[in-house]
Structure formats: C-alpha cells, structure tokens
Amino acid sequence: MPSVSLVEIRNFALRGVSLEVGDGELVTVMGPNGAGKTTLLNVVAGLVEYEGSVLFDGVPVDDVPPERRGVGYVPQSLALFTHMTVWENVAFGLRMRGFDRGEIGVRVEEALRLLEISHLRDRYPARLSGGERQRVAIARALAAEPRVLLLDEPFNDLDSSTRRAMRSEIRRLVSEVGVTTLFVTHDWVEAEELSGRVAVLVGGGILQVGTPEDVIFSPATREVSEFLGLQNLLDCEESRVVSGGLAEVRCGGLTILAPCEGRRVRKLAIPPEKVVITKRVEGRGWFNTFR
Amino acid sequence: MAARGPLLEVEVEVGGVMLRARVPGGSADAAEIGEGDEVYVKLPIRHIRTLSER
Numbered sequence: 001m002p003s004v005s006l007v008e009i010r011n012f013a014l015r016g017v018s019l020e021v022g023d024g025e026l027v028t029v030m031g032p033n034g035a036g037k038t039t040l041l042n043v044v045a046g047l048v049e050y051e052g053s054v055l056f057d058g059v060p061v062d063d064v065p066p067e068r069r070g071v072g073y074v075p076q077s078l079a080l081f082t083h084m085t086v087w088e089n090v091a092f093g094l095r096m097r098g099f100d101r102g103e104i105g106v107r108v109e110e111a112l113r114l115l116e117i118s119h120l121r122d123r124y125p126a127r128l129s130g131g132e133r134q135r136v137a138i139a140r141a142l143a144a145e146p147r148v149l150l151l152d153e154p155f156n157d158l159d160s161s162t163r164r165a166m167r168s169e170i171r172r173l174v175s176e177v178g179v180t181t182l183f184v185t186h187d188w189v190e191a192e193e194l195s196g197r198v199a200v201l202v203g204g205g206i207l208q209v210g211t212p213e214d215v216i217f218s219p220a221t222r223e224v225s226e227f228l229g230l231q232n233l234l235d236c237e238e239s240r241v242v243s244g245g246l247a248e249v250r251c252g253g254l255t256i257l258a259p260c261e262g263r264r265v266r267k268l269a270i271p272p273e274k275v276v277i278t279k280r281v282e283g284r285g286w287f288n289t290f291r
Numbered sequence: 292m293a294a295r296g297p298l299l300e301v302e303v304e305v306g307g308v309m310l311r312a313r314v315p316g317g318s319a320d321a322a323e324i325g326e327g328d329e330v331y332v333k334l335p336i337r338h339i340r341t342l343s344e345r
Contacts, residue, residue, distance in 0.1 A: 188340070216340050216342070217342045231311045232311055234308065246336070247341075251308060252306060252307050252308040253305075253306030253308060254305065254306040254307075254308050256339070257336055258336065258341050259336060259337070260341055260343060261343055263343040263344050264343060264344045265341045265342070265343050266342050266343060266344055267341070267342040268339055268340065269339070269340040270338065270339050270340075272300065272310075272311040272312050272313040273312075274334075274338035275303075275310055275311070275312035275313075275334060276332070276333035276334075276335070277301065277312050277314060277324060277330050277333075278330065278331050278333070279323050279324060279328065279330055279331070280331070281333075286333050286335075287336060288333060288334040288335070288336060289331055289332070290305045290306060290331065290332045290333075290334075291329065291330075291331050291332075
C-alpha cells in the first residue's frame with residue numbers, strides 16, 4: 001500500500017494543508033464542523049479542485065481522475081443504492097470500472113467475507129440495520145482493493161454498542177488488509193482506539209499532528225485546546241494500579257479512580273461537559289463522587 | 292439530566308482542585324444550583340483520559 005503525502009493543499013476550504021500518512025498507516029483527522037475535514041478527503045479522492053499536490057508513494061496523482069486513483073471512499077451518507085441488493089451494491093463500483101464478471105464475483109465474495117456479511121447478500125439496504133449498512137459501504141469501498149481508504153465519520157448514526165463493534169472491525173480490517181487509511185471523526189474514543197496519530201484540522205489548516213496523548217496533554221495551540229475542550233488537566237502526584245485496568249490516582253486533594261494501562265499515571269484530562277454537578281446523589285452513589 | 296438551552300460553564304472547587312464543568316442551562320440541576328451552594332461532583336471513569344509514564 002502506498003504512503004500518502006499532501007503538500008500545501010489549498011482550495012475554498014483548505015489553506016496550505018500538508019500531511020504525511022505512512023504505508024498501511026491509519027491517521028485520524030479531527031476538527032470542528034466546517035474545518036474542512038470532508039474536503040480534505042475529497043482532495044485525496046480527486047473529487048474537488050485544489051492547488052498543491054497529492055502523492056501516492058511519492059508519485060503525484062493530481063492529474064489522475066478519481067476512478068483511477070485507487071481510492072475507496074465511505075462517505076458520511078454511505079450512499080448505498082436502495083434499489084440494489086447488498087451483492088449488487090458491492091459489485092457496482094467494480095462493474096463501473098470494467099472488471100469482468102468472474103473477477104467481480106471473486107472480489108465481491110471476498111469483500112463480503114471480510115466484513116462478515118455474506119449471509120446478507122440478497123437483502124436490500126432498507127432491510128439492514130445501521131451497522132450492517134455500514135459494513136456494506138465498507139465492503140464496497142474495499143472490493144476494488146483500493147490503495148487508500150477514506151472513511152468520513154462512518155459511525156455517526158450508530159448506537160454506542162454498534163460503534164464499539166465497528167471500531168474493532170476497522171482495527172481488524174486495517175491490520176488484515178493493511179490499507180493506508182484516513183479516518184475522519186469527532187469522537188476521541190475512536191481516535192484513540194484506532195490510530196497511532198491524530199491530525200487536528202481547524203479553519204482549513206492542520207494545527208497539530210501527534211499521538212492522541214500528545215494532542216490531549218500538549219495541545220500545540222489555543223485553538224487545538226479549545227477544540228479538545230479539555231481544560232481540566234490535572235497533574236498526578238501518586239498513582240497505584242488497582243485492578244481491571246484502573247488506577248487510584250492522587251491529584252491535589254482528590255483521589256480519583258481512572259483508566260490506566262498498568263503504568264504510572266502522570267496526568268489526567270476530564271472534559272468539562274462530562275463533569276457532573278448535582279445537589280443529590282441517588283442510590284448507592286458512584287465512584288469518583290466528591291463533595 | 293435533559294439537555295435544554297445553551298451550556299453553562301461553571302467552576303467548582305473540590306478537594307482544593309478547581310474543575311470546570313459545562314451543564315445544560317435548562318436542566319433541572321442547573322436550575323437548582325446557585326453560586327456558593329454545596330454540590331456533589333461526579334467524574335465518570337470512562338470519560339477520564341490519562342497520560343501514563345512511557
């Protein structure tokens with residue numbers, strides 16, 4: 001799979017975006033609404049005009065039309081054809097690209113197997129759950145064996161348990177297929193679980209690229225910090241692993257139970273909108289309840 | 292808590308640590324709580340991000 005390089009990309013939404021995605025790497029792109037995240041994917045796919053250069057493995061693809069770039073794209077809307085079965089949806093792109101019938105059959109079956117939806121082959125999208133529709137859209141994107149996979153907030157309309165399942169599905173696919181992937185999301189849990197690196201896009205510019213930990217605990221600019229909304233950053237003086245991936249952490253006068261990976265916790269971040277303030281505590285109370 | 296109205300940002304001191312919270316302006320909890328009131332603060336474990344030693 002190729003590496004993807006974006007060099008000084010400019011258009012109506014982006015102002016000089018540069019980004020490197022390694023061979024087989026999954027990079028998450030995060031940012032507020034209107035930041036240019038979808039436009040960035042459209043640039044890689046060749047669907048919008050731009051200045052600057054997109055390179056796959058160091059070779060410019062700016063003059064290559066979208067259908068020949070070798071990009072698999074799962075848009076936010078999924079864009080499944082309602083009058084086609086699952087099988088026909090997955091086969092559609094291959095037919096448009098002129099694959100012969102035998103090759104289409106082999107590739108569709110492989111994509112259905114990979115996404116574990118072979119049993120749904122004759123169903124129409126209206127008879128699928130949200131998670132199943134998601135899998136069909138990803139199968140369609142992967143069927144053509146793309147060089148680069150673009151996923152635009154693919155889990156937006158899913159409930160939390162399906163999102164969890166799909167996250168692990170994407171992790172499995174990326175490691176199994178090894179496809180270079182750009183993944184747009186608003187969700188930090190998705191970013192942390194799926195990617196080693198996060199690019200924060202605000203106002204059409206990439207303000208920071210780093211590991212999720214780097215971005216959360218060392219935001220490069222005030223805009224990144226504001227986007228993250230993580231003003232509650234606490235230094236931890238002591239940390240003791242208890243059990244089940246939890247540590248008891250002392251920050252100032254508070255002893256807080258926090259997730260940990262078995263190592264000493266140095267800092268905590270708590271989004272203000274997740275801090276609950278109430279006059280009463282009902283039932284037997286929670287962990288991490290302070291007065 | 293039903294989210295209604297714009298989010299209100301409040302500061303609350305707990306155990307000597309100052310925390311920021313955003314609560315829906317139209318929620319029952321926001322309506323009940325006034326400046327200087329004693330309150331409970333809950334920090335849901337799953338929303339806490341941690342930075343560990345490498």
